Amino acid sequence: MIVCVPTTSTGFIDPRWGKAGRVVVATVEDGGITDWQESAVGWDQSHDEGSEGSHHARIARFLIDHQVEAVVAHHMGEGMQRMLSTMGLQVFLGADGDARAAVLAASS
DSSP, rough: OOEEEEEEEEEEEEEEOTOOOOEEEEEETTEEEEEEEEEEHHHHHHSSSOOOHHHHHHHHHHHHHHTEEEEEEOOOHHHHHHHHHHHEEEEEEEOSSSSHHHHHHHHO
């Protein structure tokens, strides 16, 4: 499973999904993380540049380009939840603490 999670520079869940500055795309296989790729996405800066639809499209493009199957986050707005659901992605909300632990918990 390929999972995307917003993270802080110290490896914890960033509570802001749509305004995250960085995310990790993690591959989980057989109960373990086999790949962990951090990306500076700058959604925190781009969030207020343009319409909500263009911001959602930016996030959708990232998820498609990275073949993401699930998103783990603390919270997100209803519009974002709807978009991710329409894309067929699993969404796991309420995550906090260590990002690696949250990814593994959602993948089990």
